[in-house]
Structures are given as C-alpha cells and as structure tokens.
Amino acid sequence: MAAARRHRSAGPLFVAPFLVLFLLLFLAPLGYAAYLSLFQERLIGGTVFVGLDNYVKAFGDSQFLHGVGRVALFFVVQVPVMLLLALLFALALDSGLLRLSRVIRLGIFVPYAVPSVVAALMWGYLYGPDFGPFAQLSRNLDLPAPAFLSEGWMLGSLANIVTWEFVGYNMIILYAALRTVPHELYEAAAMDGAGAWRIAWSIKLPALRPALLLTLLFSVIGSFQLFNEPNLLMKIAPDVISSSYTANLYAYTLAFTGQQVNYAATVSFLLGLVIVIASYGVLLTANRRRTP
Amino acid sequence: MSRNTFTAASSSMSRRLFLTTTGALSLGAALTACGGGDSGGSSGSAEPVGQADIDKAMKTPTELTFWTWVPNIAKEIALFEKKYPAIKVKVVNAGQGTPQYTKLRTALKAGSGAPDMVQIEYQAIPTFTITDSLLDLRPYGADKLKDQFVDWTWGQVSGSDGEVWAIPQDTGPMGMLYRKDIFDKHGIEVPKTWDEFAEAARKLHKADPDVYLTNLAANQPAAWHGLQWQAGAEPYATSGDSDITISVDDAASRKLGEYWGGLAKEGVISVDPDFTDGWYAGLNKGKYATWLTAAWGPAFLSGSAKATAGKWRAAPLPQWDAAKPSAGNWGGSTTAVIRSTKNPIAAAVFAQFLNTDPASARMFATEQFFFPATKALLTDKEFVSDAPSFYGGQKVNQLFADISATVDPSFQWPPFLDQAATDWTETVGKSLADKTDTVRALGTWQSRLTTYAKNQGFTVKGS
Numbered sequence: 181m182a183a184a185r186r187h188r189s190a191g192p193l194f195v196a197p198f199l200v201l202f203l204l205l206f207l208a209p210l211g212y213a214a215y216l217s218l219f220q221e222r223l224i225g226g227t228v229f230v231g232l233d234n235y236v237k238a239f240g241d242s243q244f245l246h247g248v249g250r251v252a253l254f255f256v257v258q259v260p261v262m263l264l265l266a267l268l269f270a271l272a273l274d275s276g277l278l279r280l281s282r283v284i285r286l287g288i289f290v291p292y293a294v295p296s297v298v299a300a301l302m303w304g305y306l307y308g309p310d311f312g313p314f315a316q317l318s319r320n321l322d323l324p325a326p327a328f329l330s331e332g333w334m335l336g337s338l339a340n341i342v343t344w345e346f347v348g349y350n351m352i353i354l355y356a357a358l359r360t361v362p363h364e365l366y367e368a369a370a371m372d373g374a375g376a377w378r379i380a381w382s383i384k385l386p387a388l389r390p391a392l393l394l395t396l397l398f399s400v401i402g403s404f405q406l407f408n409e410p411n412l413l414m415k416i417a418p419d420v421i422s423s424s425y426t427a428n429l430y431a432y433t434l435a436f437t438g439q440q441v442n443y444a445a446t447v448s449f450l451l452g453l454v455i456v457i458a459s460y461g462v463l464l465t466a467n468r469r470r471t472p
Numbered sequence: 473m474s475r476n477t478f479t480a481a482s483s484s485m486s487r488r489l490f491l492t493t494t495g496a497l498s499l500g501a502a503l504t505a506c507g508g509g510d511s512g513g514s515s516g517s518a519e520p521v522g523q524a525d526i527d528k529a530m531k532t533p534t535e536l537t538f539w540t541w542v543p544n545i546a547k548e549i550a551l552f553e554k555k556y557p558a559i560k561v562k563v564v565n566a567g568q569g570t571p572q573y574t575k576l577r578t579a580l581k582a583g584s585g586a587p588d589m590v591q592i593e594y595q596a597i598p599t600f601t602i603t604d605s606l607l608d609l610r611p612y613g614a615d616k617l618k619d620q621f622v623d624w625t626w627g628q629v630s631g632s633d634g635e636v637w638a639i640p641q642d643t644g645p646m647g648m649l650y651r652k653d654i655f656d657k658h659g660i661e662v663p664k665t666w667d668e669f670a671e672a673a674r675k676l677h678k679a680d681p682d683v684y685l686t687n688l689a690a691n692q693p694a695a696w697h698g699l700q701w702q703a704g705a706e707p708y709a710t711s712g713d714s715d716i717t718i719s720v721d722d723a724a725s726r727k728l729g730e731y732w733g734g735l736a737k738e739g740v741i742s743v744d745p746d747f748t749d750g751w752y753a754g755l756n757k758g759k760y761a762t763w764l765t766a767a768w769g770p771a772f773l774s775g776s777a778k779a780t781a782g783k784w785r786a787a788p789l790p791q792w793d794a795a796k797p798s799a800g801n802w803g804g805s806t807t808a809v810i811r812s813t814k815n816p817i818a819a820a821v822f823a824q825f826l827n828t829d830p831a832s833a834r835m836f837a838t839e840q841f842f843f844p845a846t847k848a849l850l851t852d853k854e855f856v857s858d859a860p861s862f863y864g865g866q867k868v869n870q871l872f873a874d875i876s877a878t879v880d881p882s883f884q885w886p887p888f889l890d891q892a893a894t895d896w897t898e899t900v901g902k903s904l905a906d907k908t909d910t911v912r913a914l915g916t917w918q919s920r921l922t923t924y925a926k927n928q929g930f931t932v933k934g935s
Binding site for chain 1 (some may be wrong): 574691891898924927930
C-alpha cells in the first residue's frame, strides 16, 4: 500500500518537465499568437482591439487563400512521389539483394543532412537559365534551355528540391520499421511458396502501415509550412515567386515587410488550423481503411 | 560595399549572413518576440547637452554596441577607442540591409537587445523614425556638422523639424560603367542621352544577340528609385505626423515606365535579377555591356568581375535633358543612434567621430573603398586622382565626385520602404520580367501602396 502510494505521488513529478515545456514552448506561444490576432497595430494611431476582424479579412484575402491552395496542390503531387520513392528504396535495401547497400543507404540519406537553405541555393544554381549546367548542356545540344524557374515549372522545381531533401529521411523511417518485422514471418511465407514480390506485398507493406502514416503526417506539416525553398528561389525568380507564394511566406512577409504583426499572427494561426484539419483528415482516412 | 539592399540578401556577403540567420528567425520567434512595449525613451528634447556633460560621459567607462556590416571596421573603431580610452565599442554584424533592419525591428519591439548605434541606409531612416526609434543628434552638436557633408546627404538625414537622425557615412551617386571593348567592337558611342542609349541597345542586341546593352534587374527597386530620382520624380512626400503623398506613378515615373518597359518588351535589354550567380556570370562573360550603378559600383565590380579587368570605363548616366545633367543616388549609409540607448552622449559622439574624424573618414574611402559623403574627401587630391587599372587608368573617383554634385537634394523616402520595395518587385519588376505593360504596373504599385498606407492609419494624398 505504502509503496503504491509512493509510486502514485511520484507520477506527476515525472510528467512535470514535459508539462512545463509543453506549456512554455507550445501552449504559451499559441495563446499569445491567438491574443495578438485580435488586435491591429498601425504605424499611425497605435494598437486597437478589432476582435475577429483579422479572421474575417483572412477568409477573403486572395493572397492567403492562393498560398494555401498552392501548398495543398504541392502536397497532393509531391508527397505521393516522395513517399513512393522512399518506400521503393527502403524495400530494395531491405531485400538484401543490393550490393554496397550501406553506401547506397548513406547516399540517399545525405541530402537530408544538407540544410534546406543550402539545398535551395544549390538547386537554384543548377536551375539557372544562362549558366546553370542543365542550360549549358541543352545549349550544347542545340536544344532550348529548360525553364526550371518559369511560372509553369516553378512548383515542380520546388517539389524536386523537397523530394531530393526528404526521400532519404523517410526511407530511413520506413527501413527501420521493416527491420522490426520478425524473420520467422518471411520463412513461413517462403515455406508456403511466396516469392519476394508476394512477401513485399502481403507482409512488408502491411507492417509498414504505421510508419507510412507517420511519414505522411510529417509530410502534411512540412508541405503546408513550405518556406525556405521558395524564400530563397525568390531571389533568382522574383517575377515568379511573390511574397505570398506560400501561406507561411505570406505570414513572414506580413510581419517583417509590412510590419503587420497582428495580421501575420492571424494568418499563422489559420495556417495552423489548416494543418490540424489536414492531419486529422489523413488520420481519419487511414483508420477507416484499417477497420474493415 | 554599402550599396543598398532593398531586397534581402542581394550580395554574396549579405546572402551568407542571411543564410545563417534565417534559420533562427522562424515565424515562432517573430510572433513571440513582437510583443507590446514601445521603442520607448523619453520624448527627446532638443536642449543642447553641455560640454561638461559630454566630457564627463566620455571619461566614464562605458560599453557601446554597434551594429554594422562594414568589413574590417575595427580599424576605424580603434581610432575612436584611442581618443576615448574609457569607451569600448562592441561590433556586431547583424546582416546587411534588410536582414539587419528586420532584426533591429524585432529587438526594438521586444524592448531588449537593440544596439546603441546602428548602420542604416538613407532610404531606411524614415522607416525607423516613424516608429520613434532614432535619437535626434542635434543636442550633441550634430547640427553643426551640416557644412562638412554633401548637401543632398544632409537632406536625407534631416527630419521635417530639423532633427538630425543620423550622420552620413558613404554615398552612391549613380553613373554608368561600360565595356569599352564591346562598345569599340560594335562602333557604339558612349550614349549621352536616354534616346541614344535606347538606339545603342537596339543596335548592339541586333549585332550580337547574346549581348545586351544593359540589365535592368527586375528585383532591384533601389535602382529603379535611383532612376526615378534622376528623372525628377517625387514618389513620396510626408508632411505633418500622418499625412503622406504617394505618387510612384507620377509623370516622370510614367516616362521611365514607358522607356524601360518598352526596351524590355523589345527584348533589347535583359531583366535578370541582380546579385545572383547568373548575374555575376553575366558580368564576367560579357552578357551585359553596361551596368547602371552607383559610386560604390566600381570597387564592387573590380572585385566580382575580375575576368574583365581593364575593359571597363565609367561615364555619367545618360540624361533626359542633356543641358541639365542630373543623377540619382543608389545606396550609401549612415550611422544612427537608437533612442533606447542608455548612453546617448557616448553613442552620439561615436556616430559623429566615426564619420567626421579626418582619419576615420579617410579610412572608409581607402580601406573599404566607400564613396565619401564629406566635401573634404570629394575634393581631396589623393582621393580623386586615384586611377585604377581595372578601368584602364581612368580617374573614376573624380567622375563620380562630379556626378555627386548633380544629385537632387529634395528626394524623399516613405516611412514604409520595405513594403514599397516588395510591392515594386511584384508589380513593376514583374512587368519588366514578363514583358507586360510597365506603365499599368506603376498604377498597380500606386494602388497597392495607397491601400497599405491607409490600412496603417496614414492620410493619403496624391495622384
């Protein structure tokens, strides 16, 4: 009895550090942003309470809505490609049929170790329409230089950078999940006459479902917060990437260019809401599919 | 180089700094850091501070923080610390131009972490005085310095009630750097008027489709403002506390829009973003036959287009009216004191010493190759007789010193320059890049800025 009571009283102590950090680093900023979003600070006339005006404004703000729409499109196209690639690499590595699998694994993962800022700069150079290597190559072949930085191609060019950066990261998660599948399962399947493809389809893929869901959730959050890559490519393609190209970029511009901190808080808060809804949607679909 | 950086990270130096800092500057930081708290400070009176107080303050051990992006400024600081051994100056490089202003604004909002003195470009001064962030330097004797500086620079640092918000450090009167070899090869005369310039652009591009007479960067609102300045445009005017006139599409600006939009549409000039890899490569490989730039341009170019040494020459900008030569200014910076400083006297003395002490001011011209703001240096024999071999032995400093005298002293900046610059890039700049109607884009720029200003509580007049 006494021991049990002691256990019980120790519980909150163990949880306390988490709670404190959660409160300080998560709830407090969130609450503060919500608070800020109810005001409007002007260069002339100071700060006034405006209630939900900023939210009403945001719902009719085409720059914000376009930004959200653009990242949603980005998410729908880029994430499946990236996760499929990551899945293929993970399965190939796990099959044990690859030579130099450690080197390959590291090679695919390395781009993740490159900061996204550096990656964006590097790709920005590669995309260059005059002196970038792709442009030079196609000019040598008497072909028109690919317009990587044009309006039509830009989202694809961004998707390419993000895919390049994050395939390895997602692959590692999936690969780690695959390593936890007990070997007896494969042996039993092989005994029943299943080939490598059948094993991959019927054992490995179902075992990967939680890990895939995790990578998908990360990707929802990452896509909707797209910022670094467009922010850097903006310098070399200012006519294509506007200051409200993505919702996150728009919030940044509002706060730091326009000095509209309160409206920026509103936009960030709404963007957070969009992410919550999208993540919840992903979870809901995945769970519904799991229960027959 | 203290050239202007309207848009963040336009030089390699600022880009590097920008990279190291963007990571830290997440939106979260922005939202949590921007709390209440005014930039503060007691309401500044213009009562002069007595010499006894100044002497006392300069003998009291003090540490000052100075934000600047001037490379190797330790040499100038050492001069100051030698004269005032009690004062120690801590230098922080918080980025060049916009990245630094962003950090400064955040620190001011947060109410802590702002420096005592800061390097600030002319065009950004109203953006910080509107938030009451700068100290009026008159009480510390700054108003007596007026005659030492080029007239138009003093207009740039002065407030509407005669306040002195900053001390000029360097300037960027605009001129034209051109490739003599390309001009000679195609028999092009150095254009004296913009009409001749347009003809030359057509002729050159026709003769060699890989070469453009110039590049008007679609991401460089600073160059556009400089050209507006030259054309006699008056895009911004403030009066009283909250009245502003915005006419970025006035007649002179529309003339510019027609001219440059036309040349861009014809495809005889290029519109590449500047200070990018591609642009540097273009300068080195002879894609652009001229660079319309400022007085800091010659030193900057000799560092970043080494492959073309000896081929460049300098000339004044082509003119709208050849009988009345005029020039605009692009860039250049000042030293200002932040109002929240705890040591206003020492900080104000520092700002003045740095830019008026003969040895220190000269060092900016000889060590950092800044283009001076003081009359003394602009007429200094040693300075104006400099004849760098990169320009074939031409006396480039003399040329720009002469140009400096033709800069119109009345040009004004808006109290929300960052917004004006961003809106320019997304309207006028975009129209140049997309080869659409630049004059109409000027109208869009005008209406976007007007809407913004009204939202910020200004009473907007104007076109």
